[in-house]
Amino acid sequence: MITMQLNKFQLLITLLLVVCAGRIPHANALIEDVIDVIHVTKEVATGILKTWDFVQQTSFGESVELPILKEKQKKVLRHMKELSRKIDLSESRYANNIEWAIESINSFTKVNTRLELQMHEIDDIMNRIATRYNQMQRYEANQDKLEQTTLVTFAEWSVSPNAYAVNNLLEQLHLIFIGNEAESRTPSKSVLEMFAELLQDSNNHLSGTSQSSQQFLYSLYADIALTELKGYTMMQFSWMILRIYGKGNFTQESDLMREDYAKRTERTLVKLREVMRRADRIVWQSDPIKHVKGKTYDEVTRLLQGYIENEVDMNPEETCRENCAFYEATKSYGCFKNLYCARQQRCSGRLLNCEYVDSDMWICPAPSNSTRRYEYIEYESGRTMGLKKACYRGTTKVDSWWRYVFWHCSYCFCICDEQGIKSDRYFNLRESVSNIDENKVITGLRFVKHKRVFHIQIQEGQLLPRGNVNQSTLSWKPVEDYQIFDRGVSNGYDYHTLAWDKRAIDLDDIEGDDVSHVVTGIRLRVVGAHLNLEARLSEYNFESGELVSPRTSSFWKSNDNTDVSGDRREQIHLKNPDVPTRTLVKSMPTSRHNQYIEFTHTSKDRDAAQTTVPFIDIQEVTSNPPVPLSGVGLYHKGRNNFGGFIAPKLITYDFTSYVRFPKNVTN
Structure with missing residues (x-):
């Protein structure tokens, strides 16, 4: 029994x-x-x-x-x-x-x-x-x-x-x-x-x-x-x-x-x-324990850089009648008597915002394979630009001189804007979209520098019912494979070139207005002189997980405000910024929607203006668990007195309306 x-x-x-x-x-x-x-x-x-x-x-x-x-x-x-x-x-x-x-x-x-x-x-x-x-x-x-x-x-x-x-x-x-x-x-x-x-x-x-x-x-x-x-x-x-x-x-x-x-x-x-x-619903990536160039961050190089030039070489007449401040925008016209100009990499672009610091100085040149020109500059007055340390190539004494008693041929500290093989200043303008034919949506973003061009790379995954994503289908879509000098590739259409007057990037959160919209594409465009973010939004059915007519119903959305029109954008100013990787504390977001920031040079005193900031954070930004996105954005993160980083962020899908008590649980 x-x-x-x-x-x-x-x-x-x-x-x-x-x-x-x-x-x-x-x-x-x-x-x-x-x-x-x-x-x-x-x-x-x-x-x-x-x-x-x-x-x-x-x-x-x-x-x-x-x-x-x-x-x-x-x-x-x-x-x-x-x-x-x-x-x-x-x-x-x-x-x-x-x-x-x-x-x-x-x-x-x-x-x-x-x-x-x-x-x-x-x-x-x-x-x-x-x-x-x-x-x-x-x-x-x-x-x-x-x-x-x-x-x-x-x-x-x-x-x-x-x-x-x-x-x-x-x-x-x-x-x-x-x-x-x-x-x-x-x-x-x-x-x-x-x-x-x-x-x-x-x-x-x-x-x-x-x-x-x-x-x-x-x-x-x-x-x-x-x-x-x-x-x-x-x-x-x-x-x-x-x-x-x-x-x-x-x-x-x-x-x-x-x-x-x-x-x-x-x-x-x-x-x-x-x-x-x-x-x-924002997902962003914090700084790593250790910054590694090419793995966690990368740089726009030699966009604006400190440069030493004598007044005699900044005008075609080879005169010294003016002072350094007179030369707000000029170029290098020659190399008078092969003085110090013959011992440094010449700036073949524009020289901007020149200033007089002191007559005589000791210059520590950077290694020839570096994107820097100088490690540091020590003036006779005691002022030092950059971090003074052991100078492996040896310092060079550089002295200004008098000409015809009345004219002082001064060495000026200028900002060089020069395109060249060492200047990576290009941003991809081609769109990057998920495979909507396989019901895939964007689930992650990261910046990638490929052949000197910065791209926003997307992670895509197959959308499933109730906002789930098939993790086995997650993959990073290859970026566009081209070089700026390739035939058929043109500036302003395939890529954007930063310059002194075209170096702003907009910081926005682009999000769908309807809860049924998810992100299936992303691209950069140029609005005025600003790089501007756009996102492609597509409708989908929450219960079935299927995109709804993505080829006909999808649309691109952006924030078209500028600093002079609409709801005017606010600029984030970097004041005497140091190299971002030198900070001892982790960066925190400093920007908000409808702002912009300009790429610039580092502090003259702290870094001799040798580095372009902000840096570009190239860490991948993904959510765990992976979910569809209702929006994406670009933002700046950093700390006071440091240049910080430009990075992408995700706006995860809003599940709030689906969090409700299930019917027929108790009867």
Whole structure:
């Protein structure tokens, strides 16, 4: 008799554990978002209801016909097996996602003691539930050796009304994470609200985690939600065990618990939707631990550069009648008597904004293969331009002189604007679009310097239902392969050339006006003398994941404002900037939408004006989990007194409107 009942119960235990299968942390698993967690909640709850129907409709008396019972169980098991597959896939994918959120949680809690304490309490509750859940899984694995009292004791503990029972643990978890509706009882903020406020206070920026603030919040929620789902499933399992072993009916208890779970879930989603709506959706890349040229950043080179020239060579008459400040825009006309001009790389372009510093100086030349001209310049007055250090090529003494007693032929410090083999100052103007024929959208961006031309390279991936992206299809699309001197390639059409009067780049956030729009293309264009960003937006169906007539409905969007028209752009000024990689602290975003910045030279005193800034951040910017984008942007990041970096950013898809309580969960 007991053996026969245990066989029946073992089948039921297997069924229930199929429903509530735990997370399996596959290293290379795909990553899903909170929308799938909500769907899993609905599917598990529905599966439990069907299991209760099975329990209620089946008699476990001695007269039951085992073949009929087994056939009923097989039908349910086939259904639950498919449900289990979905749960396993979603939870294993999610396991990677939370790892990215943990890094952000740790950084936030370190600056907020109360939040840190609350998170410790949440961790303790989640660990208690996980421990009991794992125990239930061990029972399943060893069901043939278990005594009836073991399962009954486990079930009675799970549903008992003591402080450490599962239901009480779930209530505590909910109270800490969401708070109590009665503010008089819990006047302090909930963990979710504290995180939301911290994100806003930190200018809505998370760095280094590849998650936007909105993604971080629903990653945090999803970890809590899955814990609640496990606890709920474990309690339902316990009621069923107790009923099966004749300890009572427990239908009413199960219904009440189901209602409580539904209320908690609905209230949590309402609060989550509220904070997600306020949260930023920007993903940007922070500075690396160590800057490496060609790997983490690259440079526009020799756009504007400090240059020493004598007045006698800055006019065709070879006179010294004027002073340095007279030469606001000129060029080098020759090399008088092969003086110092013969010992340096000549500026064959324009000489701008010349000034007199001192008559005599010692110049330390840069290596011949460097894009710099000088390492440093030390004037006789004691003023030094650049970092004085060991000069491997040896310093050169350079002295101004008098001509005909009345004219002083001064060495001037000018700014050289010269195109040449050492000057990489080109930006690609050709569009880069995702493969819409394969339902692919843009999921990431990065700058690439290829054959001296800067390109914005796109990462593309296949769009799936409910805003998911097939990670196995993610790839970086090759950039346009051309050189500026190739036949059929022209300046102003294929690429843009920076110059003294054409060196501005607009800093914008380009985003679709409709929630159904996703980014499928990106390009730079020239508006006036500014480089300007455009994004191609395409409509898609959220449930099916299909792009809607992308060839006919897609359109390009940009911000057409200039510094002299429309909602006038504001310029970001770099004041005496040093080389960006010399800062000891990481860069932070300094720009906002509808601004622009001009490429310029570094500080004369700090770097002898030898370097073009800002640098270009070439790190890849992607979200984890990968999601479609509702917008893209360019921004400047840096620190005071440093040149900073120009970098791309992502605006992740807004899932807020889809975070809602699933229907038919409790009935």
